[in-house]
Amino acid sequence: xxxxxxxxxxxxxxxxxxxxxxxxxxxxxxxPEKKIIRLGIGDVTQPLAPAIVTAMQEAAGEMGQAETFxxxxxxxxxxxxxxxxxxxxxxxxxxxxGMDEIFVNDGAKCDSADLGDIFxxxxxxxxxxxxxxxxxxSNALVGRSGDWLNDEGRWxxxxxxxxxxxxxxxxxxxxxxxDMIYLCFPNNPTGATVTKDRLQEWVxxxxxxxxxxxxxxxxxxxxxEPDVPHTIYExxxxxxxxxxxxxxxxxxxxxxxxxxxxxxxxxxxxxxxxLNQLWLKHQEIKFxxxxxxxxxxxxxxYSPEGxxxxxxxxxxxxxxxxxxxxxxxxxxxxxxxxVNAPYIWLRTPKGMSSWEFFDYLLxxxxxxxxxxxxxxxxxxxxxxxxxxxxxxxxxxAIERIKKL
Amino acid sequence: xxxxxxxxxxxxxxxxxxxxxxxxxxxxxxxPEKKIIRLGIGDVTQPLAPAIVTAMQEAAGEMGQAETFxxxxxxxxxxxxxxxxxxxxxxxxxxxxGMDEIFVNDGAKCDSADLGDIFxxxxxxxxxxxxxxxxxxSNALVGRSGDWLNDEGRWxxxxxxxxxxxxxxxxxxxxxxxDMIYLCFPNNPTGATVTKDRLQEWVxxxxxxxxxxxxxxxxxxxxxEPDVPHTIYExxxxxxxxxxxxxxxxxxxxxxxxxxxxxxxxxxxxxxxxLNQLWLKHQEIKFxxxxxxxxxxxxxxYSPEGxxxxxxxxxxxxxxxxxxxxxxxxxxxxxxxxVNAPYIWLRTPKGMSSWEFFDYLLxxxxxxxxxxxxxxxxxxxxxxxxxxxxxxxxxxAIERIKKL
Numbered sequence: 042x043x044x045x046x047x048x049x050x051x052x053x054x055x056x057x058x059x060x061x062x063x064x065x066x067x068x069x070x071x072x073p074e075k076k077i078i079r080l081g082i083g084d085v086t087q088p089l090a091p092a093i094v095t096a097m098q099e100a101a102g103e104m105g106q107a108e109t110f111x112x113x114x115x116x117x118x119x120x121x122x123x124x125x126x127x128x129x130x131x132x133x134x135x136x137x138x139g140m141d142e143i144f145v146n147d148g149a150k151c152d153s154a155d156l157g158d159i160f161x162x163x164x165x166x167x168x169x170x171x172x173x174x175x176x177x178x179s180n181a182l183v184g185r186s187g188d189w190l191n192d193e194g195r196w197x198x199x200x201x202x203x204x205x206x207x208x209x210x211x212x213x214x215x216x217x218x219x220d221m222i223y224l225c226f227p228n229n230p231t232g233a234t235v236t237k238d239r240l241q242e243w244v245x246x247x248x249x250x251x252x253x254x255x256x257x258x259x260x261x262x263x264x265x266e267p268d269v270p271h272t273i274y275e276x277x278x279x280x281x282x283x284x285x286x287x288x289x290x291x292x293x294x295x296x297x298x299x300x301x302x303x304x305x306x307x308x309x310x311x312x313x314x315x316l317n318q319l320w321l322k323h324q325e326i327k328f329x330x331x332x333x334x335x336x337x338x339x340x341x342x343y344s345p346e347g348x349x350x351x352x353x354x355x356x357x358x359x360x361x362x363x364x365x366x367x368x369x370x371x372x373x374x375x376x377x378x379x380v381n382a383p384y385i386w387l388r389t390p391k392g393m394s395s396w397e398f399f400d401y402l403l404x405x406x407x408x409x410x411x412x413x414x415x416x417x418x419x420x421x422x423x424x425x426x427x428x429x430x431x432x433x434x435x436x437x438a439i440e441r442i443k444k445l
Numbered sequence: 446x447x448x449x450x451x452x453x454x455x456x457x458x459x460x461x462x463x464x465x466x467x468x469x470x471x472x473x474x475x476x477p478e479k480k481i482i483r484l485g486i487g488d489v490t491q492p493l494a495p496a497i498v499t500a501m502q503e504a505a506g507e508m509g510q511a512e513t514f515x516x517x518x519x520x521x522x523x524x525x526x527x528x529x530x531x532x533x534x535x536x537x538x539x540x541x542x543g544m545d546e547i548f549v550n551d552g553a554k555c556d557s558a559d560l561g562d563i564f565x566x567x568x569x570x571x572x573x574x575x576x577x578x579x580x581x582x583s584n585a586l587v588g589r590s591g592d593w594l595n596d597e598g599r600w601x602x603x604x605x606x607x608x609x610x611x612x613x614x615x616x617x618x619x620x621x622x623x624d625m626i627y628l629c630f631p632n633n634p635t636g637a638t639v640t641k642d643r644l645q646e647w648v649x650x651x652x653x654x655x656x657x658x659x660x661x662x663x664x665x666x667x668x669x670e671p672d673v674p675h676t677i678y679e680x681x682x683x684x685x686x687x688x689x690x691x692x693x694x695x696x697x698x699x700x701x702x703x704x705x706x707x708x709x710x711x712x713x714x715x716x717x718x719x720l721n722q723l724w725l726k727h728q729e730i731k732f733x734x735x736x737x738x739x740x741x742x743x744x745x746x747y748s749p750e751g752x753x754x755x756x757x758x759x760x761x762x763x764x765x766x767x768x769x770x771x772x773x774x775x776x777x778x779x780x781x782x783x784v785n786a787p788y789i790w791l792r793t794p795k796g797m798s799s800w801e802f803f804d805y806l807l808x809x810x811x812x813x814x815x816x817x818x819x820x821x822x823x824x825x826x827x828x829x830x831x832x833x834x835x836x837x838x839x840x841x842a843i844e845r846i847k848k849l
Contacts, residue, residue: 042655043624044565045715049723059520059729084516094509097738098502104701105498107835111701112488116463147551147703147735154731158586161448178730182562220447251446297508297515299551299736311449319453325463326582327558331551332703332739334501431511 048182051189057174057415058082061399065409078438080365080426081409083229083383085294087357087431089338090350093293096341100334114330117321118145118302122336125343126302130287136274142306142317144324145339147331149259149288149301154179155327156255156284156303159319160221167200167219169212171230171416171423173257176223194418203419204231210377210386211235214243218250224273225257227264230416230425231386232378237270244273247282253309253316254283259301262292262355264381280306284316291383291429293342293351300331300339358383361435362428368439383428386413398424406441452586455593461578461819462486465803469813482842484769484830485813487633487787489698491761491835493742494754497697500745504738518734521725522549522706526740529747530706534691540678546710546721548728549743551735553663553692553705558583559731560659560688560707563723564625571604571623573616575634575820575827577661580627598822607823608635614781614790615639618647622654628677629661631668634820634829635790636782641674648677651686657713657720658687663705666696666759668785684710688720695787695833697746697755704735704743762787765839766832772843787832790817802828810845 054060061081069077089097103109117123123143131138146152153175166180177199180186187198195201200219202212210233212224224243227234235243247254256273264271273279285304289295309316341347362379369376375388387410389398395412402408402424413423428435458464465485473481493501507513521527527547535542550556557579570584581603584590591602599605604623606616614637616628628647631638639647651658660677668675677683689708693699713720745751766783773780779792791814793802799816806812806828817827832839 043568043657043715045718045723046563046565049726088511088514089508091509094505097505101498101501104493105495107492110492113700148733150733159450161450164447253447296517297737311447314449319449322453329552329554333701335736
């Protein structure tokens, strides 16, 4: 008799955003007349830039002609896209990354979850707390997170690195020694960042203890202040200890297009074993590349027109972030984030729990946030708001919250 | 110090098709004047049908307008595509499958590999021999296949079900009892099929011993004979024991588009645990849906125009299959397959091994096949040819082989 993976039964509940989706749907069905404003899930609302639409339409046309048809894509991604990435995201910042270190994927979430596949199940994992749930849940599914301790609201075998108001929502080195460290800057969910000097300390720490850093830079495009690193490879020695994940979802509005990439440097090794070669093997066995049409859309992001148009979108969302930050501050709320990131991290008022405040906002203001406790124990007492709504909706949502 | 997944080191070599790609590339670079004809990897060559191109271009246009923009897709796939699948692939054949049993993916290969995630590592796996390598390798990466026994050319913990000329390349029930059974009909690589009665026996067997069947029906569109089942759910009780995987790669030329789907029936349970719900949880945690534009392309396959145009492509490839089968038979080769499948399974001549014949064909006829031994020990002594080339190339390749 077949058995199922016993780790699924350990998961405490549904995936956070799926739970929110179901709650909002239930509320909307019960109150069809209410106009709900969603500042919860980090989904963009602006349409794709014209240069990207044109590129996709042309690519679709090419797929309809025998001379320009493309079959199975390369496992690593088409050369034209990897070249654009190397030039636009790395060489332009003085960082030397080779084409064969880039692995194109169908959205950073998949690789966030799948990168664990190439590591030993015995590795000890450290995560920020609060944290993007995919890192935790994907490790839980293979048993690496240990058991769920319901009373404590945490996994038994994870190292949690608290990110609190006291440390500016940037973690300190953990007391217990980790083998794998997930870091995300600019941070989801808190919107916090670290300086280049501080990130260099993390790289030095990882090299000293022999840990690998899995660095999520999905929100890099939102960095507005100097001295905030755009890639971990700005730090010396990072190619020997860090994998970097990037996404087109937030810098170019690709949440519904599905494109991202992962950098696995050649210098990153475990003894004689090259992690770059392990990941290539993983992709050859378990993946079959990304649609030609979608990769052409990605390349268009790096064209002069695409760049100008997508930067305009980022500026639009960052104006929303300012509206949220300033509006809620003026109304007496305690907020952080929203300067180098599209996320605002909001202290719940009157001692409400995260889910109490979520329900309260949904029911009284018809505004959807994301409960901070869904991101980890130290997220309790916070709510995440995103700047990805329309300007009009963002303004309306803040006005509604102000009136509560 | 972090460690890597020790199962990677057990893999005997590179992924089969990656190895072939490197061999062909090396030969072409050494002989730039030679015109190589590729009948190896199962990649299509006909351009996308006009109805599909138009659907993609329209969908890309919609993504460029605020009113019709789509952000994160549903984890399970858009309703419009799942409705088309339910109606076109199941209801039309009298099979009752619900929309919530369909999970859209970015190509069947990913799910072929990932479905193992929801099962216990202690399950014993049975595979056909020869077999599509992804089933074996993806189980090997998590340790379920055991150790690679190099002298025997097989994994220590897999149950191999020989598919030979004697049994018409359709496996018999294994002597050792399996928990998970991978079946693929029409078969890759042999092109063999089973009758509906025989598939019913497999379903009955699986239910009797409490095994789950993972059924790969990627080549369903190539079935030309009556009494060959188009879906395993034509068999009674299959919804209680079988997951079915389907692909758009071969019926609509989507190898470069990336779209497929998996059916996980509600009735499929392990004790109280619904595998449908486990797989939904898996997708929520590890996946973020398929591009809107690509799902619109998939829906166009079910439109009257799309259906007519793609059926024409299938007929085109099946004519190639006939050319290969009849041409090689006439030249004295022993061939099978190619009637209900785009694959021809060719006995190597003069006692050559599969790789010897591969090298011989590449070097003397500049034709690329796939060595049967790459699909498992009982593939030794065979070569797989595919019907996915152009008619002209297929004809030329057979002429070259005839002259050897």
